[in-house]
Amino acid sequence: MERPLYRLILMAPPEQTAAIARRVEALALPGIRIERTAPDFVELMNANAGKREALERLCRANGIPLDRVAFIGDFYNDLDLMRCAGLSACVSEAPREVRSQCALVLSGCMDGAVADFLEALSG
Numbered sequence: 001m002e003r004p005l006y007r008l009i010l011m012a013p014p015e016q017t018a019a020i021a022r023r024v025e026a027l028a029l030p031g032i033r034i035e036r037t038a039p040d041f042v043e044l045m046n047a048n049a050g051k052r053e054a055l056e057r058l059c060r061a062n063g064i065p066l067d068r069v070a071f072i073g074d075f076y077n078d079l080d081l082m083r084c085a086g087l088s089a090c091v092s093e094a095p096r097e098v099r100s101q102c103a104l105v106l107s108g109c110m111d112g113a114v115a116d117f118l119e120a121l122s123g
Contacts, residue, residue, distance in 0.1 A: 007045045014039035037077040052080040072117055073098065074109060089117050 012020055021042045024034050033047040059066055067086035071078070074094045082088035082101050089104035091113045099105050104120055106113040 006049070007043060009037075010042040010044070011040055012042070017042050035077045037075060043077070050080065051078065052084055055081055055084070070117070070121060072106070072113065073102075087121075089113075089120070 010017075010020060010024075017036050017040060021034055021036055024042065024044065029044070031047050032044050033050065035043050035045070037043045055069065055071075056066070058064075059069065065086075066084050069085040070087040070089070071081055071085040072089045072091070073079070073082050074091045075098060076095065078090070079098060079101055082090070082098070087104070088102045089106050090098050090102045091106055091109040092099075092111075093108055094102075094105075104117070106116040106120075
């Protein structure tokens with residue numbers, strides 16, 4: 001590739017993406033991060049780009065400490081940000097590993113998870 005990689009998304013049936021991610025990780029591509037961002041997606045992206053890095057820049061620019069950030073996620077690509085936010089939550093259909101990292105497990109994505117989160121924040 002002539003330009004730096006921004007993002008490459010590989011799609012496959014969900015039962016194959018874990019194996020695909022392992023095979024790509026075995027290539028040990030310098031400067032590249034590999035994540036399963038949905039059951040049927042494996043994404044390759046610049047190791048210095050991501051949700052956490054973006055949040056950290058936004059917080060620094062606005063003088064907001066990370067422990068004052070509340071975040072809702074739903075999949076593996078949210079784990080890094082969940083671990084640094086002051087309050088993390090996820091929807092009920094998130095994978096077990098994601099749910100285990102959250103202070104709050106909300107209702108389903110289509111069943112009012114955001115409303116539940118706002119209620120928890122205000123209560």
